[in-house]
Amino acid sequence: MLGVKRSDLPLDKDAHSRFLPWLIAFMVFLAVLAIGGILVLNATASRWDQGIGGTLTVQIAATEDPLKDQNNLQEVLNVIAAQAGVERYLVIEEDRMMALLEPWLGPDAKAGDLPLPKLIDVGLADEASFDMKGFTRQLQLRVPEATVDDHRVWLQRLVNLIRTVELIAIAILVFIALATVGTVVFTTRTGLAVHKEAIEVLHLIGAQDSYIAGQFAGRAMMLGLKGGIIGLILGLPALMAVGYLAKSLEDAALPDLTFGPLEWIIFAAIPLGVAFLAMTTARSTVLRSLGRML
Amino acid sequence: MSKGNIARFENVGLRYGLGPEVLRDVTFSLESGSFHFLVGESGAGKSSLLKLLYLALKPSRGLISLFGADIATTPRPQLPALRRQIGVVFQEFRLLEHLSAFDNVALPLRVAGIKEADVNRHVTELLEWVGLKDHMKSRPPTLSGGQQQRVSIARAVIARPKLLLADEPTGNVDDRMALRLMHLFEELNRLGTTIVVATHNMALVDGLGYPILRLDAGTLATVAGSGNKSAAREWRESRESAEQQARAQARARRERRRGETDEQDADPPGIENFL
Numbered sequence: 001m002l003g004v005k006r007s008d009l010p011l012d013k014d015a016h017s018r019f020l021p022w023l024i025a026f027m028v029f030l031a032v033l034a035i036g037g038i039l040v041l042n043a044t045a046s047r048w049d050q051g052i053g054g055t056l057t058v059q060i061a062a063t064e065d066p067l068k069d070q071n072n073l074q075e076v077l078n079v080i081a082a083q084a085g086v087e088r089y090l091v092i093e094e095d096r097m098m099a100l101l102e103p104w105l106g107p108d109a110k111a112g113d114l115p116l117p118k119l120i121d122v123g124l125a126d127e128a129s130f131d132m133k134g135f136t137r138q139l140q141l142r143v144p145e146a147t148v149d150d151h152r153v154w155l156q157r158l159v160n161l162i163r164t165v166e167l168i169a170i171a172i173l174v175f176i177a178l179a180t181v182g183t184v185v186f187t188t189r190t191g192l193a194v195h196k197e198a199i200e201v202l203h204l205i206g207a208q209d210s211y212i213a214g215q216f217a218g219r220a221m222m223l224g225l226k227g228g229i230i231g232l233i234l235g236l237p238a239l240m241a242v243g244y245l246a247k248s249l250e251d252a253a254l255p256d257l258t259f260g261p262l263e264w265i266i267f268a269a270i271p272l273g274v275a276f277l278a279m280t281t282a283r284s285t286v287l288r289s290l291g292r293m294l
Numbered sequence: 295m296s297k298g299n300i301a302r303f304e305n306v307g308l309r310y311g312l313g314p315e316v317l318r319d320v321t322f323s324l325e326s327g328s329f330h331f332l333v334g335e336s337g338a339g340k341s342s343l344l345k346l347l348y349l350a351l352k353p354s355r356g357l358i359s360l361f362g363a364d365i366a367t368t369p370r371p372q373l374p375a376l377r378r379q380i381g382v383v384f385q386e387f388r389l390l391e392h393l394s395a396f397d398n399v400a401l402p403l404r405v406a407g408i409k410e411a412d413v414n415r416h417v418t419e420l421l422e423w424v425g426l427k428d429h430m431k432s433r434p435p436t437l438s439g440g441q442q443q444r445v446s447i448a449r450a451v452i453a454r455p456k457l458l459l460a461d462e463p464t465g466n467v468d469d470r471m472a473l474r475l476m477h478l479f480e481e482l483n484r485l486g487t488t489i490v491v492a493t494h495n496m497a498l499v500d501g502l503g504y505p506i507l508r509l510d511a512g513t514l515a516t517v518a519g520s521g522n523k524s525a526a527r528e529w530r531e532s533r534e535s536a537e538q539q540a541r542a543q544a545r546a547r548r549e550r551r552r553g554e555t556d557e558q559d560a561d562p563p564g565i566e567n568f569l
Contacts, residue, residue, distance in 0.1 A: 008393065008397075008401060008404070197388070198390050200388075201388050202401065204349070204350055204382060205378075205401055205402045205405050206375070206380075206402065206405055206406065208371070208405075291370075294349060294350065294370075294373070
C-alpha cells in the first residue's frame with residue numbers, strides 16, 4: 001500500500017481532508033507535552049526512589065548542656081554501630097549544616113547562635129530487612145532526645161503523587177489517540193461518501209476491498225505524517241522552553257527536563273506512530289464500509 | 295451444472311427493501327458464446343436483472359450461478375475474481391471523471407494487478423481500435439457522448455471478459471452509431487464472449503435476429519430470435535450507404551495511422567470495419 005503512487009480516486013483534491021493534518025498537529029502537540037511530562041515524572045520518581053531510599057536520618061535535639069549533647073551523640077553512635085544492617089553512618093558537620101541553612105538564616109549566622117540538633121546520616125545495607133522498630137526502640141531507650149527520621153513514608157507519598165500525575169498524563173495520551181482515531185474515521189467516511197460513485201465502479205470492475213482501502217490508507221498515512229511532523233516541530237520547542245525556564249531556577253526539587261537518546265527516539269517516533277494510526281484507522285473504516293456491499 | 299453455462303438463474307426473485315418484487319421467478323441460462331437481447335418496457339426490471347448478473351445486487355430468493363459458482367455460497371473475497379470476468383457497459387457510462395480516457399480504460403487491468411507496461415500496451419491498442427487515439431489524455435467531461443460511450447465500451451472489454459453486459463448502449467446515439475456498436479459486439483461474440491444487450495431499440499433487435507429475453511412486469515419469457523436473418527440483412531443493407539461513408543473515412547484514417555505504426559495488423563479481422 002505504501003507504494004501506491006497513482007491513485008484511482010482523487011483523494012488528494014478533497015477539500016474536507018485538508019484540515020486533517022492541522023488537527024493531527026494539534027493532537028501531536030498535546031501528545032508531545034504529555035509524553036514529555038511522563039518521561040520527566042518517571043525519571044524524577046525513580047531518582048528519588050534510589051537517591052533517598054536506603055538511608056535514614058537520626059536527629060538528636062540539642063539540650064542546654066553541651067556535655068550532655070556530647071554524651072548523647074556518643075551514645076547514639078554506639079547504638080548505630082551495634083545495629084545489624086547498617087552499612088555506613090556519618091555525623092553531619094556543623095559547617096555543612098550552616099551551609100544548608102544559609103538560604104533561611106543568611107550568610108552571617110554562626111554555629112553558636114542557634115541550638116542546632118545533631119544529624120547523623122545512616123546508610124542501610126538492605127532497607128527491606130532492616131529492623132526499624134527495634135532500632136527506634138533501642139535509641140529512644142538510651143537517648144530520649146534522639147528521633148529517627150524515616151524518609152520512606154514521606155517519600156512514598158511523594159512518589160504516589162508523581163505516579164498519579166503520570167497516570168493522568170497517560171490517560172490524556174489515550175484520549176488524544178482516541179480523538180485522532182475519531183477524526184480520521186470521520187474524514188475517511190466523508191471521503192467514502194464523496195467518492196461513492198467511483199468506489200462503486202471500482203468495486204464492480206472487480207477491485208478487491210484492500211485495493212480501495214489501500215488508496216484511503218495511503219492518503220491518511222501521508223496526512224498523518226504531515227500533521228505529526230508539524231505537531232512535533234511545534235511541541236518540542238515548547239517543551240524545551242519549559243525545561244530552560246525550570247533549569248534557570250536551579251532548584252534541585254524541580255524535575256530535570258533534559259532528555260537522553262531514548263527520549264529523543266520516542267519523540268521522533270510520534271509522527272510515525274500517528275501516521276500508522278491514521279493509516280490503519282482509515283483502512284479498517286473503508287473495509288468495514290465496503291463489507292456492506294455485495 | 296452444465297459446463298456450457300456462463301450464467302444460470304433459477305426462480306430468482308428480487309425486491310428492494312420491503313417493496314414489491316421487481317423480478318419474479320426468473321429462470322434462464324446463458325450458454326457460453328451466446329448473444330441475447332434483453333427487452334421489456336421501462337420499469338420491467340431490465341436494469342435490475344443486469345445488476346444481478348454483474349453482482350451489484352443479491353437476489354431476495356432463488357439461485358444464481360455465474361461461471362459455475364453459486365454466488366450465494368461463494369465467499370465474499372472471491373467475488374472480485376468473478377466480477378473481473380464480466381464486462382459492463384453502464385447505461386450512463388459511469389466513467390470516472392477525474393481520470394483520463396486512458397486511465398479509465400486501464401482500470402480493470404490495474405485493479406487486477408497487471409504490470410504497468412502491459413497495461414500501457416493493451417490500453418493504447420484498444421483506444422486506437424475504437425478511434426480514440428487522439429483523446430487518450432482527455433477527461434470524460436471533455437468528450438462527446440459517442441466518445442464517452444466508446445471509452446466505456448473499451449473499459450468493458452479491455453480485460454477480455456467472458457460475459458459482456460450492456461445496458462441501453464444505444465440509448466444516446468443515432469442509428470448509424472448504434473449499428474456500428476452492435477457490429478463491435480457481434481465481433482466480440484464471434485471471438486467467444488457471451489453477450490447480453492438490454493435495449494429499447496426494437497429495430498435493432500429485430501434486425502439482428504438474436505434470441506430475446508423479454509421481461510414483462512418482472513417475469514421473464516425467453517423468445518427465440520426471429521430467425522429471419524434475411525430481414526436482418528435487409529435492415530442492415532438499408533443503412534449501408536451511411537455506413538459506406540463512415541467506412542471510407544475510417545479507412546483513410548487508418549491509412550494515415552499505418553504510416554505511424556504497424557501494430558494495426560495485429561487487429562482481429564472484422565473489428566477494423568467498425569472504426
